[in-house]
Amino acid sequence: MxxxxxxxxxxxxxxxxxxxxxxxxxxxxxxxxxxxxxxxxxxxxxxxxxxxxxxxxxxxxxxxxxxxxxxxxxxxxxxxxxxxxxxxxxxxxxxxxxxxxxxxxxxxxxxxxxxxxxxxxxxxxxxxxxxxxxxxxxxxxxxxxxxxxxxxxxxxxxxxxxxxxxxxxxxxxxxxxxxxxxxxxxxxxxxxxxxxxxxxxxxxxxxxxxxxxxxxxxxxxxxxxxxxxLDVENFVAAAEGPVAQAEYERMRASVNGRDMIIGVDRLDYSKGLEDRFLAYEQVLHDHEELREKVFLLQIATPSREEVVAYQEIRARLDAVSGRINGAFATVDWVPIRYVNRTYRRDELAGVYRAARIGLVTPLRDGMNLVAKEYVAAQDPKDPGVLVLSQFAGASEQMAEALIVNPFDRAAVAEGIVKGLGMERAERIERWTALMDNLRKTDxxxxxxxxxxxxxx
The missing domain is CATH 3.40.50.2000 (Glycogen Phosphorylase B;)
Incomplete structure (x- = not known):
């Protein structure tokens, strides 16, 4: 050969x-x-x-x-x-x-x-x-x-x-x-x-x-x-390593008793970030009891900044996130933390682990490994919930996630609320099935x- x-x-x-x-x-x-x-x-x-x-x-x-x-x-x-x-x-x-x-x-x-x-x-x-x-x-x-x-x-x-x-x-x-x-x-x-x-x-x-x-x-x-x-064992090891642990502790302190929703994406119109922000806004609008108890951390790494369509999506996201924060924020709570920078994988592993919801809602995606990374980073004794677009390739393998239509704002909002209220036993059951499949199909x-x- x-x-x-x-x-x-x-x-x-x-x-x-x-x-x-x-x-x-x-x-x-x-x-x-x-x-x-x-x-x-x-x-x-x-x-x-x-x-x-x-x-x-x-x-x-x-x-x-x-x-x-x-x-x-x-x-x-x-x-x-x-x-x-x-x-x-x-x-x-x-x-x-x-x-x-x-x-x-x-x-x-x-x-x-x-x-x-x-x-x-x-x-x-x-x-x-x-x-x-x-x-x-x-x-x-x-x-x-x-x-x-x-x-x-x-x-x-x-x-x-x-x-x-x-x-x-x-x-x-x-x-x-x-x-x-x-x-x-x-x-x-x-x-x-x-x-x-x-x-x-x-x-x-x-x-x-x-x-x-x-x-x-x-x-x-x-x-x-x-x-x-996913390179499952390497990623799990990274999630348990010192860099991830330090980032996890930092995020837990920053969370301050609130539930964190995490989105990690390249800044691209295919990722459905504007639709995601609007679905989260609907959660805040419809569920007043969740205000000040939850926040969305959206990490969006800039890419292809010379292409006009990418400049336009960045400008829209700046405007939408600013409008939502202006409408709902209080003196000690910001509903959306919107970050445009790159993080190392081991840092992200710690951030994932601190999040109660992994929100992965592309409008169309070949696979989307962020969904798999989020699952692999979770604490087996108290895992978070993956809310996943039906139009991500990962949805064919990850049926135990909460599968949503990213074009349906109400459906995504309902997925977020359901995930936030899910009992630990069900979260563990879903995570165990997802993790078993990740290892078989690494x-x-x-x-x-x-x-x-x-x-x-």
Whole structure:
């Protein structure tokens, strides 16, 4: 068996800093790369005046990392453009925010071709390649055009959209056809897998056989759901470590006898933060007895700040949180603590543990590991309650959470109130079932299932 080559837009191998900042996905992939003497390839995150295709190869955290620099035009058209202004909103069911410009698609094609040019010389005849996410859908087609016959798999970390949404994308057939140069197509959920099957049968006039292989565009690719998991044992250990414990004690002192609701998200319109604030406002409006006894801590890490849609959602959240605080706050109580900064994973573990409610209500999400982190961080003797959107991929695996429709403000409000009033015995029962499933479907199980399917 040859080496595993992981390809992603950006490379994030775990270093030796020990700061708890690197997620379980990076650690799981790095472990697989060490096991298979592999290479992690991607963009360095740096831009240069003129593209050279020169590779930088180094060892980081025991992993061989190969990166290339891109031009500023590449970053604007491929990354900020087609990936994050065209595909991201479309795949998250926001057709109204999806922008299509010819220069975007040209930049997307150009960077995928440049990745293929840089990667091809690294690939041996027995190596197998695992490509990650929507930035690199055409990469296998480019690698095949350069003569590679290796096993190549693709995994989509975000949702695959319903057929009626996808066909609004110009050249959608070309994009989907490029996926059939992969040997294995992995999705987060059965919902996304079903949406892809529907497109194949209807728009591509293809078929799906009994073995789960899709046939279209004169080619075939195996498809399946591979829901990503959490690095459970590492996260539990972090939650019990000194950094998390210090953060927990700090939060318990700050709570001052009140119940805390926690939301942790990247600042993105797909996360439903404005709807979440409005649902929480309804709780305060309808349940006067809860005022001054509960607060929402919303941590929203800024991202893609050059994109106008992200600037607009930040401005709206500033306004909504300010209005709610102005309407309900008292001299010693603020109903929403709204924070725009990044926290380490071990710090977040302590914050999660101090919260009575984990509020995870994206409007659409591929998986959402925050839901799993919240559960893993809880005290088994007195766990909190997870309120989870039915449109997060995690809801397919976490039925014991309080599942809500994030578009239904009253339903989310009812979920919050129910969670706050839930008896300890029921909380423990729900948490135990959730935790058992987290351990069975952790990130290592996800990685091993995908790699076995790719090379099998």
């Amino acid at each position: 040859g080496r595993l080559i992981v390809v992603s837009n950006r490379v994030q191998p775990p270093g030796d800093t020990g700061d708890g900042a690197v997620g379980g996905l990076a650690m799981a992939l790095a472990a697989a790369l060490r096991e298979h003497s592999g290479v992690w390839f991607g963009w360095s995150g740096q831009t240069v005046d003129e593209y050279t295709g020169q590779l930088s190869v180094q060892r980081i955290g025991g992993v061989t990392v190969a990166t290339v620099d891109l031009e500023e035009q590449d970053r604007l058209e491929y990354y900020n453009g087609y990936a994050n202004r065209t595909l991201w909103p479309l795949f998250h069911y926001r057709v109204d925010l999806s922008a299509y410009e010819r220069t975007f698609s040209e930049g997307y094609a150009r960077v995928n071709a440049r990745f293929a040019d840089a990667l091809t010389p690294l690939v041996g005849p027995d190596d197998f390649i695992w490509v990650h996410d929507y930035h690199l859908i055409p990469l296998a087609r480019e690698l095949r055009a350069r003569g590679l016959k290796n096993r190549i798999g693709f995994f989509l970390h975000i949702p695959w959209p319903a057929r009626r949404l996808l066909i609004t994308l110009p050249d959608h057939r070309e994009l989907v056809a490029a996926l059939f140069d992969y040997d294995l197509l992995g999705f987060q959920t059965e919902d996304s897998t079903g949406a892809f099957r529907d497109y194949v049968r209807t728009e591509a006039e293809g078929s799906i056989d009994d073995e789960g292989v899709a046939h279209a565009f004169g080619r075939s690719a195996r498809i399946g759901a591979f829901p990503i998991g 990130v290592i199980a996800w990685r091993d299932a995908y790699v076995a399917a790719l090379i099998g």
